[in-house]
Structures are given as structure tokens and as C-alpha cells.
Amino acid sequence: MPDPIVAVEAVEKRFASGTRALDRIDLNVHAGEFLTLLGPSGCGKSTLLRIIAGLTPPSQGQVRRSGLDGRTDTAFVFQDPTLMPWATVATNVALPLALTRVAADETERRTREAIMRVGLTGFERAHPRELSGGMRMRASIARALVARPKLLLMDEPFAALDEITRFRLNEELLTLWQDQGLTIVFVTHSVFEAAFMSSRIAVMSARPGRIVADLKAPYGYPRGPALRLSTEYAAFCRDLSEALIGAVAA
Amino acid sequence: MIARIVAPLIVGVAFLALWEAAVRHFAVPAYVLPGPVAIATALWDDGLGFLLPLGVTLKITFAALAAAVVLGGALGVLLAQSRWIELSFLPYAVALQVTPIVAIAPLIIIWIDDPFFAATICAWIVAFFPIVSNTTLGLRSADRNLADLFRLYRASRWQTLRYLKLPTALPYFFAGVRISGGLALIGAVVAEFVAGTGGTETGLAFRILESGFRLQIPRMFAALFLLAVAGVAIYLVLGWIANLALRHWHESALPEER
Numbered sequence: 001m002p003d004p005i006v007a008v009e010a011v012e013k014r015f016a017s018g019t020r021a022l023d024r025i026d027l028n029v030h031a032g033e034f035l036t037l038l039g040p041s042g043c044g045k046s047t048l049l050r051i052i053a054g055l056t057p058p059s060q061g062q063v064r065r066s067g068l069d070g071r072t073d074t075a076f077v078f079q080d081p082t083l084m085p086w087a088t089v090a091t092n093v094a095l096p097l098a099l100t101r102v103a104a105d106e107t108e109r110r111t112r113e114a115i116m117r118v119g120l121t122g123f124e125r126a127h128p129r130e131l132s133g134g135m136r137m138r139a140s141i142a143r144a145l146v147a148r149p150k151l152l153l154m155d156e157p158f159a160a161l162d163e164i165t166r167f168r169l170n171e172e173l174l175t176l177w178q179d180q181g182l183t184i185v186f187v188t189h190s191v192f193e194a195a196f197m198s199s200r201i202a203v204m205s206a207r208p209g210r211i212v213a214d215l216k217a218p219y220g221y222p223r224g225p226a227l228r229l230s231t232e233y234a235a236f237c238r239d240l241s242e243a244l245i246g247a248v249a250a
Numbered sequence: 251m252i253a254r255i256v257a258p259l260i261v262g263v264a265f266l267a268l269w270e271a272a273v274r275h276f277a278v279p280a281y282v283l284p285g286p287v288a289i290a291t292a293l294w295d296d297g298l299g300f301l302l303p304l305g306v307t308l309k310i311t312f313a314a315l316a317a318a319v320v321l322g323g324a325l326g327v328l329l330a331q332s333r334w335i336e337l338s339f340l341p342y343a344v345a346l347q348v349t350p351i352v353a354i355a356p357l358i359i360i361w362i363d364d365p366f367f368a369a370t371i372c373a374w375i376v377a378f379f380p381i382v383s384n385t386t387l388g389l390r391s392a393d394r395n396l397a398d399l400f401r402l403y404r405a406s407r408w409q410t411l412r413y414l415k416l417p418t419a420l421p422y423f424f425a426g427v428r429i430s431g432g433l434a435l436i437g438a439v440v441a442e443f444v445a446g447t448g449g450t451e452t453g454l455a456f457r458i459l460e461s462g463f464r465l466q467i468p469r470m471f472a473a474l475f476l477l478a479v480a481g482v483a484i485y486l487v488l489g490w491i492a493n494l495a496l497r498h499w500h501e502s503a504l505p506e507e508r
Contacts, residue, residue, distance in 0.1 A: 055398050071404050082395040085499040086417045098413065099403045127498050 003066060004028035005151060005183060006052055011061035013047055020208035021047045025061070027202060027211060029151070029185055034177055036186045036198035038240065040248050044209030045187045046155050052185060053153050071100050072147030077154040081136035083128040089115065089139050090124040096147040114146040115139075117176060134165035141169075145176065152177075154186045158193065167225070170196055174223060191244060195237045196228060203240065205247040213243040284468040289475060292468035300457065304476050307453035310366065310438040311431075311484070314373030318430050322378040323423065326385025330415070336386065347379040351437055355444040365445055369453075372444075373437030380433065381426040388422025389415045421500045424492035431484040439477065 006029040013022040021044040029035055029052070037045040050056040051063060053076055068074055075096070083092045091098075093114055097107040115121055118138040128136055137157060144152055158166045174197060177184055188194055194201050195217070203213040219232050227233050266286045272278075273285035280288050293300060325343070329336040355372045362368040392414050400410045442455030454473050461470040496503035 050398075053402060055402060074402060076399060076402055078395045078399075080395060082393065082399065084396065084414070084417065086420070095399075095413070096403050099400065099405045099409055129499060129504075 002030065005031050005066055005068060006185075007064040008048070008052065009062050009064065011048070011051060011058040011063065013044065013051065013056070014059045022051075022058075023208035023210045025209070025211060029183060031150075031183050032181065034174075034184045034186065034197055034199045036188060036194040036201045037204060038188060038191065038194045038201050038244065039204030039209065040206050040244070041189055043204045043206050043247075045189075045204050048204075048209065049153050049155050049185060049187050068151055072096050073149055074151045074153065075144035075147070075149035077137075077140055077144045077152070077157045079156045079159055081128065081133075081140040083136060083139055083143075085128055088125050088127060089120060089131070092128065092139055093142045093146050095143055100147065102147075110146055114142040117145065118142040118172070133161055134169065137161065137169065138172075141173070141176070145180065148180070150183060152182050152184045154184060156187050156189070159188070159190075166193070167228075171224065173197070174221065178221060191237050191240045192228075195233060195240055196223065201240060203243040203247055212247045215239065215243070281465050281467050284471055288468040289471040292466070293472035293475070296469065296472075300454070300472060300476055303452055303454045303457045303473075304480065306451045307435070307438050307442065307455065307477070308480060310369045310373055310441070310453065311434045311480075313366075313370045314377050314437060315427075315431055315434040317370070317374045318378035318381050318434065319427060321374075322381030322426070322430070323385055325378075326382045326389065326419075326423070327411070327416075329382065329386045330389035330419075343379060343382055346375060351376050351440050352444065355441050359441070359445050366451070369438055369441035369445065372441035373434045376437035376440075377430040377434035380429040381423065384422040384426030384429075385419055388419025391422065392418045421492075421496055421502060424488075424495065428485060428488045428492065431488045432481055435477070435481050435484060 006027075008025050008027040008029075011022060011025045012020075014020050025048060027048075037048060039045045047056060051058050053074060054063070054065075055076075065074075083089075084095070087095075090111055094107050094111040097110060102110070112121075112124075115124060118141050120135060120138050120142060123131065123135065123139075128139065131139065140157070158169055161169065170193060173184075176182070186194075186197060199217055199221075201213075201215045201217070202211045203215070204210065205212045218236055219227070219230075270285040270287055273283060278285075284292075325339075329339060351372055354375065358371055359365070359368045362371065389411075396414055397410070400414055405413070438453065439455040442453045443459065454477055457473045458470050461467070461473065493503040
């Protein structure tokens, strides 16, 4: 196996309040993976994602990244769309390019392309409050993709959406992931979402978070709506649920 | 629209009618409490005698407000740059704010010969603090996830200020300006009161003093009325500017229907 692009080594996190959020995490992220961190609320999976992003320092251990030194190599999508309310969709999407001083015509072209990819063409000049929750999340994903990151970190991005929108965005995200040759680390507490999306799933225990199971999906890609109705999917969901129940009980 | 204009109009007219009726019924002398009709007559008879002083007072008010916007905004940005700067300067800004302007005004008028400039400084001292404190608060109120995103892309301090903190602070800043508009008018009037006759150009406050000395109470009320109208107008205009600037996104400036 080639070297991982992110290697989390013996990482522990203890907050100033004394809470132990993470307990000795070892985790490799390989290029091209769709890795999901699955765990109960408050298990530290978001903290782990922030540590991988470099937004939060670990208390102990280290995170080694390779080939992620560029300013726009890592992108982050939050649970809230986190758009600038004063700016149009186009300005919001173009933010990473503006911050890294990409030329104007290049910015325009790439912004238009990113907006097109998430299906928001025609809404470039709309403000976030004029959009539905699903459209805002699409804009947020377009912003994450506009600077062509290698690693995309997503913190429960679809948790606040209704089931139908969520299913659709699940499939769209998989398409984007495959088209762009991305590596994604995805955080969720939904077994069904994890089973549908991931190539690999790390199941985490309740606080302090530990990785208790590391499972590969038993089926490949592409994945469509039919997968949700298949017996393999149901079986994998059951395996994950078992691991999750075990992790919470432990 | 009806609620916004007609409702206060009805209240106003009813109040004036009641006032006039009471003054007539109890035969209150005009040098104690003139009725609205007497006040309106005084205002009408001496139109220019009021308009020129109103212009002077407004000139001081706007000069002070402009200085407060520029210097208050700049100080707000400076204070928000670091905790140390804020902790070092804020006590003095607060001290300046809580010291009654009536107490400092005589000093300023002694120090500065030009009465217009002296009055402007007095009004500025009263007006600038809400802008400073609101701007500082606004600059510190940026969405934490957005701030993280800026950090992830290694945005410079300047980029974070320009693209994230300043837009976030804008509604706070405008709220401060709206308060400062009224305060600048109060400051201008206080300065004129303290300065007394001061200079060749006199403002509305001097008109009030003068009318008081001559027991021309209807004229005094007419000047008061003009000050109140000016205050309301300033408030409305500043609110209108804020709405114009924030109309695309901020809750305060959005239409009520949804």
C-alpha cells in the first residue's frame, strides 16, 4: 500500500476543561479513499477531523501530512453551510480563490464551473438567505471544491437536511468524489449514510473517542439508489450497527 | 406603511389638540406654557431667525458625526486588533464617555478660540463612543467556523479583516452611528449653551437661551420643536442609509414578509 496522505499517530486530545475527547488514535488516510468516521454524538469525531485539518492541535501524538502543503490542498465543509450572508453565491464560492489571489478571469471560470458541478447555475447572484438548506449546502460544497483540493474534510455536512435532499446530495457527492479524484474524510453519526458513501469506515466509541473497528465496504462503485434497497447494503448496515452498539456499550 | 405614518400622526394631532384645549380652558399665560398655535405662530413669524441657527447647529452636528464615524470606526478597528491594545485604551475611552460633557465643555471653549471647532469637539466627544464600542464588538463577532475557514486557507490578517470581520461588523457599526447621530446633536446643543453668545454665528441653543432671557416662551418652544424634528430626521436618515447598505442580507433590513 502506498504511503498515506494523512497519518494520525497516537493522537490524544484533552480539552482545557479536563475532558478527554480522544484516546490514542492511530489512523491512516490513503489517497483516493472515502473514509468515514462513524460514532455516537460527542465521541470526538469532529475534534479528530479538526485535528486532521490542523485547526486544533493534538494534546499528544502527531499528524503527518504528505503532499498537502499548498494553501488550497485541504478543504473543509462544516455542518452548517457557513456562508458569508452578505455575499452572493458566486462570491462565497470564489472565497478560496480570492484568499489565494487567483487571477480574475481564472477565478470567474473556476467559480462558474464549481457552481455548475453542484447544480446551482442561475443562482450565482442570489444571497444565501434566498436559498433552501440543501442549496446552501451545495454552495458550501462548491466553495470547498473550487480550488481543487486533494483532501476534503466534511463534518456531518448533511445532518441538518431532510432525508430526500440528503439522499440526493449523497449521490451527487459520490459523483464529485469520483470525477475529481478526491480523498474525502467524512464525519457522520448515521449508519445508513456511512454504509452508502464510504469505501472504508472507522467506527469510534463514546468519549473518550477510540477507533474500535475499521471496516471496508463489501461493494464497489458506482453506487446508485438501487444500492439502498439491496441485501448487501442491509447486511453492511447491520455490521456497522453492531460495531456501533458495541462501541457505545464498551 | 399606514401603521408607520398614520398611527403616530393621530397620536400627535390628538396630543396637540388636547394641549391647545387645556391651555385655553385653564387660561394658562403664554410665558408659562404656550399652546401649539402660539408656538406655530412664533415659528412662522420668525422663520429666518430660526432657519439660520438651525443650519449652524446642524453643521456642528454633522461635522462631529463625520469625525466620530471616521475616528470611532478607526479606533474600533484598532481596539479589535489585540486584547492588549483594547485593555490599554478602553478605560480612557470609557472615562471620556462618562465624564459629563457639560463639565468639560467650558475647558474646551477656553482652549479653542474658534467656537465652531470647539463645539464640534464637544459634540464629537459625546458621539464617538457608541461607534467605537459597537465596531469593536462587531469585529469580534465573526462566525467561528468562517474564521476557521480563513485560517485553513492561511488568509492574512488584512484579508481576514477585509473579507470577514469588516462585513460582520457593518450592522453593529450602523447601530452605533444611529445612536451617535442623536448624541452629536445633544453635544452640539450643550456646547452652544456653555459657550453662551459665542461668535458671530449662533445656533438654536443660543436662540433658546435668548428667548428664555426675554421671556419669549413661544419662541423657546419653537426652537425646541425644531431641535426635536432635526433629531428625528437625523435618526431616520441614518436608519435609511443603514437599510440601504444592509438590505441584501441583514435581518434588520429585510422586508417582513417571508
